[in-house]
Amino acid sequence: xxxxxxxxxxxxxxxxxxCLSNAKAQSANxxxxxxxxxxxxxxxxxxRLEKLEELVNPEKVIPATVEIVDIAGLVKGASKxxxxxxxxxxxxxETDAILHVLxxxxxxxxxxxxxxxxxxxxxxxxxxxxxxxxxxxxxxxxDKVKRxxxxxxxxxxxxxxxxTTLKEGLEAGQSVRAISVAxxxxxxxxxxxxxxxxxxxxYVCNVDEAAAVEGNAYVDRVKHxxxxxxxxxxxxxxxxxxxITELETYEERQMFLEDLGLSEPGSAKLIRGAYxxxxxxxxxxxxxxxxxxxxxxxxxxxxxxxxxxHTDFEKGFxxxxxxxxxxxxxxxxxxxxxxxxxxxVEGKEYVVKDGDxxxxxxxx
Numbered sequence: 001x002x003x004x005x006x007x008x009x010x011x012x013x014x015x016x017x018x019c020l021s022n023a024k025a026q027s028a029n030x031x032x033x034x035x036x037x038x039x040x041x042x043x044x045x046x047x048r049l050e051k052l053e054e055l056v057n058p059e060k061v062i063p064a065t066v067e068i069v070d071i072a073g074l075v076k077g078a079s080k081x082x083x084x085x086x087x088x089x090x091x092x093x094e095t096d097a098i099l100h101v102l103x104x105x106x107x108x109x110x111x112x113x114x115x116x117x118x119x120x121x122x123x124x125x126x127x128x129x130x131x132x133x134x135x136x137x138x139x140x141x142x143d144k145v146k147r148x149x150x151x152x153x154x155x156x157x158x159x160x161x162x163x164t165t166l167k168e169g170l171e172a173g174q175s176v177r178a179i180s181v182a183x184x185x186x187x188x189x190x191x192x193x194x195x196x197x198x199x200x201x202x203y204v205c206n207v208d209e210a211a212a213v214e215g216n217a218y219v220d221r222v223k224h225x226x227x228x229x230x231x232x233x234x235x236x237x238x239x240x241x242x243x244i245t246e247l248e249t250y251e252e253r254q255m256f257l258e259d260l261g262l263s264e265p266g267s268a269k270l271i272r273g274a275y276x277x278x279x280x281x282x283x284x285x286x287x288x289x290x291x292x293x294x295x296x297x298x299x300x301x302x303x304x305x306x307x308x309x310h311t312d313f314e315k316g317f318x319x320x321x322x323x324x325x326x327x328x329x330x331x332x333x334x335x336x337x338x339x340x341x342x343x344x345v346e347g348k349e350y351v352v353k354d355g356d357x358x359x360x361x362x363x364x
Contacts, residue, residue, distance in 0.1 A: 001295070002067040003274045004095030005204075008122050010110065011103040012206040012238040014038070017070035019241040019267045038070040044275050044282070044293070045268040048325055048355060052284060052291045055332055064282050064293040066274055069095055089133050093194060097277045098201040099270070100126065104218035104235065105208040119205065119218050120225050127175055127197070134195040135170040138163055141193060162189045170197075177201070178229050200277045204270060205235035212237040213261045232273055236266030281354035284325070285309075286334070302350040306360040316364040320346045325355035 005013045021040025044064040053061045071091045092098065102119040142163040148156035162185045169179035175197035181190055190198060203226060205219045215235045223233050244265055247253045257265065275295075282293045283305055296305050302322075307314030323334065327342045334357075337343050352358070 001097075001278045001280060002069055002095045003097045003099050003278065004069045004071050004092050005099045005101060006071050006092060006126065007101035008103075008125065011101045011122070013101050014070055015242050016099075016101060016204065016206070016238045016267075016270075017068060019238065019245050019265075020068050020271060040068050040070075041065050042068050042271055044271055044295075045264070046282065046293060048282075049284070049291065049293050051329060052286050052325075052357070055328070056286050056288070056291050058286070058288055058291045060290045062290060062292040064275070064280075064295045066271060066278070066280075068099075068274070071095075089130075089196065092130075092196055096199065097274065098196075098199050099204050099274060100201055101204045101206055101238075102218075102222060104205040104216060104222065105211070105237075107208070117218070119222050123203070123222070123225065124173075128173070130196045131170050131173065131175060134176060134197050135167065137193055137195060138166045138170060142167060158185075159189045166190065166195075175201075175229065177231070200231070200279075201229070202232040202234065202270075202273055202277050205233065206238045207235050209237050209240045209260070211235065212240055212266070232277060234266070234270060234273055236270060241265055241267050281352075283352050283354070283356045283358050285359070286328070286357050296352060298354075300352050301348065302346055302352060302358075302360075303348050305352045305358065306362065309360070312364045313360050313362045316362040317348060318361040318363055320350060321359040321361070322346050322350070323357040324353070325357060328357050 005017055007013050017038055017040060020042050042065060044066060046063060049061060049063055069091065100123065102122055103117055104119050106117055142160065145156050145160045145163060149160045162181060165181060166176060166179055170176070176190065176195045177198055177200070203222055205215065205222055207216055207219065210216075211219070212235075219233070219235045226233060240260070244253050244256050245267075247256060253265070257263070279298050280295050281298050282295060285292050285294065294305065294308050296308055302320040303314045303317040306317050306320070322344045323337050323342065327337050327340075328334070331337045331340055331342065334343075
């Protein structure tokens, strides 16, 4: 699963990417510093994994991960190929969710591509380019569907109605995620189009150090502006986060955070948010060899969860032995959970819950 970092040039995307992945993408004070997308695989911070490690004392621990893509800065006219338009839009189409970075700090030493700080204007600039690209896709599809609808094809007529709703919304400056479409119609007609503004989005407000704990007026404006979008909004001081990641020891990093009044790096909050945005959750396997977090879509069944380990596990699935995370912690070991009668045996219909500790029985 991939989340793409987008935003105007010079708003802090590559610095944020470096914080998240420690992959040291080039970041500098001029537009188009990033041309090829940088990709980093980022561990998802999870205190439950640390607790299981403490209880099981395994040989190794493997966390869940999310792929983060740093995409080149977008400019006005990108939908018509301006700047790195087509390349940028191709890269963003391949991601599953969008982390939209907005500049929410004043600093005369950092140039703004439009000459002044205004996160709402910046958001609208990018939204418009993405909407124009989606409008192009919807119009192309609508032309085809209308031809079929004219022959009396009922399904095509229904699809044409949905596409017309999308077209009108996009023309009015709405993103697809904010346009009201019945859930079944969305699944059948909208999802296959892979529209950019249909992807879930998190607005990441890049603030200065003074606003790292409580945000600022820019952040409040962003929250107000996206209230109808079903989007997440978080704020973090990206420059300060970058300074924290440069510190060598965990103790130094914790001291820096405490001085700021933060309990954890904002990047940890962002990664967890991205994981949630992608509609993902975690189950664990725990044994002497390894304690591991596995990533599954919310709503996955036990066989589907088993298939994440190996396709043979899904094909030959017999049953799952399940312990809730709370029970594992309460009783302190798998043996004690069993003795207390708290281990459950679940079949093919079982929907895995976030935090389940599981063993699979299978036969291939």
